[in-house]
Amino acid sequence: MTSAPARFDRGHTDDLISFLTASPTPYHAVSVAAQRLEKAGFRQVEETEAWDSTTGGKYVLRGGAIIAWYVPEGASPHTPFRIVGAHTDSPNLRVKPRPDFAAHGWRQIAVEVYGGPLMNSWLDRDLGLAGRLALRDGTTRLVNVDRPLLRVPQLAVHLDRAVSTDGLKLDKQRHLQPVWGLGDSAHEGDLIRFLEEENGLPEDSVTGWDLMTHSVEPPAYLGRDRELLAGPRMDNLLSVHAATSALAAVSASSADLPYIPVLAAFDHEETGSQSDTGADGPLLGTVLERSVAARGGGYEDRARALAGSVCLSSDTGHAVHPNYGERHDPTHHPRAGGGPILKVNVNNRYATDGAGRAVFAAACEQAGVPFQTFVSNNSMPCGTTIGPITAARHGIKTVDIGVAILSMHSARELCAADDPMLLANALVAFLKG
Structure with missing residues (x-):
């Protein structure tokens, strides 16, 4: 991997x-x-064990x-939290419980569509x-078989002449x-035996699995001056990476x-967050409550801590598309690189209000980072994030932010190569308070 010439140091993007x-x-x-946090001095604590009052990560x-x-050092039981929330999952194709089948001389793997992917981006x-x-x-x-193993073949145009006039129509x-x-x-x-062999596991040792496909094409700088970054799962591992680095x-x-900085990276955002590892589950609230209790606090201390806390819900957003500018609000045009x-x-699809805007503006000003505002076109339904869930579930002031990208929910997304570092710098200033 070769670093690109840039306005900024590309170490963060590398x-x-x-x-x-x-x-x-x-x-x-x-x-x-977790491995990166371990190197920074953090230690894992088990949910099934008692937590102590020691300081540190x-x-x-x-x-x-x-x-x-x-x-x-010196944190009290009612010290507020500064939280960066994100999610770890991305839309993709996931293996079904009975994956092995064959049709017309081809051996295939049965998959289920996870979330809302741009399905055409998974073809060929x-x-x-x-x-x-x-x-x-x-x-x-x-496990990770990171080589060409599977392919979803598209139907040749000769067998689907209507695709040129009616567009591509895919049945999930x-x-x-x-x-x-x-065959x-x-x-x-067959598939599970293959994975057992690949990973040196005894035959019939696997009794359950959570398996998903991924593009094996690596992330890459793109463009004349290599000022763009193309890659998979930037929605929303870009934010997870920035938050981990900032913490x-x-x-x-x-x-x-003055605050206790927190990273909260959840699963299952793309399917509604309702799971034991999702933002709509009890995990974050339980961890915060136990952290207060470990420092000798009770209900009153927890209430005081949450009342003074702020969460930045960091998720990718939509940059103005050069070929579809009319799909965006005419007075709000966030640009890649801005x-x-x-x-x-x-309507609370995002949790940001005026007071929350001020918190984020202050962090960006402190970090010397420019920021932009995204508002949906009134004629388009608005997506949502873990932000409103976090605000409603925990009573914490929450602000929705992110990096502007193109091709959201594609197997391969696109952003400006310097924007991830700008986000991370803003998160550092926010967590420092």
Whole structure:
């Protein structure tokens, strides 16, 4: 990988490329984030054990979610939190419980559509397979076949003449099942036996799995001056990476922080966040409450801490598309390369209000980072994030922000190469308070 000439040091973006490559699934993403926090002095605490009152960095892992926090010297039971929220999952194709089948001489893998992907972006693309295996002994194993293994072949134009006039129409059940070999029959268990062999596991040791496809094409700088970044899963591993980097930097820079900085990276945002590892589950609230209790606090201290807390919900947003400018609000045109965006929606699809805007503006000013505002075109329905969920569930002032990208929910997305670093710098200033 060669760094590109740039306005800024591209070290952060080079590191983001490494993070994206190493994180084909939410489980890998939180594992990589945990490894980076370990190097910064954080230690893992188990949810099933008693927590102590020691200062320093701590984190909890659960499936595809990670909550990490840094307790500075002198923190009281009612010290407020500064939280950066993000999500680890991305739309993709996920393996069904009975994956092996064959049709017309092709061996195939049965998949289910996860979230809302741009389905055409998964066609004719070399796909790997990654996820976690549950073993007979009660443990789990992360696996990653990061080479061309699967492919969803598109129908030739000669057999679909209407595609040129009516556009591509895909049926999620019939048209998105990938091929991975030749043969008139497939035996149940073929895929799992293959993964056992690939990972040196005994035969029949796998009793459960959470497996998903990913494009094996690596992230890359793009353009004449290589000022663009193309890559997979930037929605929303770009934010997870920035928040992890910011938390590690803040923990190393100061021991007298006025807030307790927190990273909260959840799974299942793309499907509504309602799971034990999603933002609409109890994980964050439980961790914050236990952190207060470990420092000797009770209900009153927890209430005081949350009342003074702020969360930045960081998720990618929409840059103005050069070919579809009319789809955007005419007075709000966030541009790639213009710094992070503040997301606003008066119907609470985003959690930002005026007071929250002031918090983010102050952080950007302190960091010397420009920021922009995104508001949806009134004629277009607005997406949403973990922001409103966090605000409603925990009573914490929440602000929705992110980096402007193109091709959101594609197998491969696009942003300005310097924007990830600008976001990370703003997050550092926010966490420092």
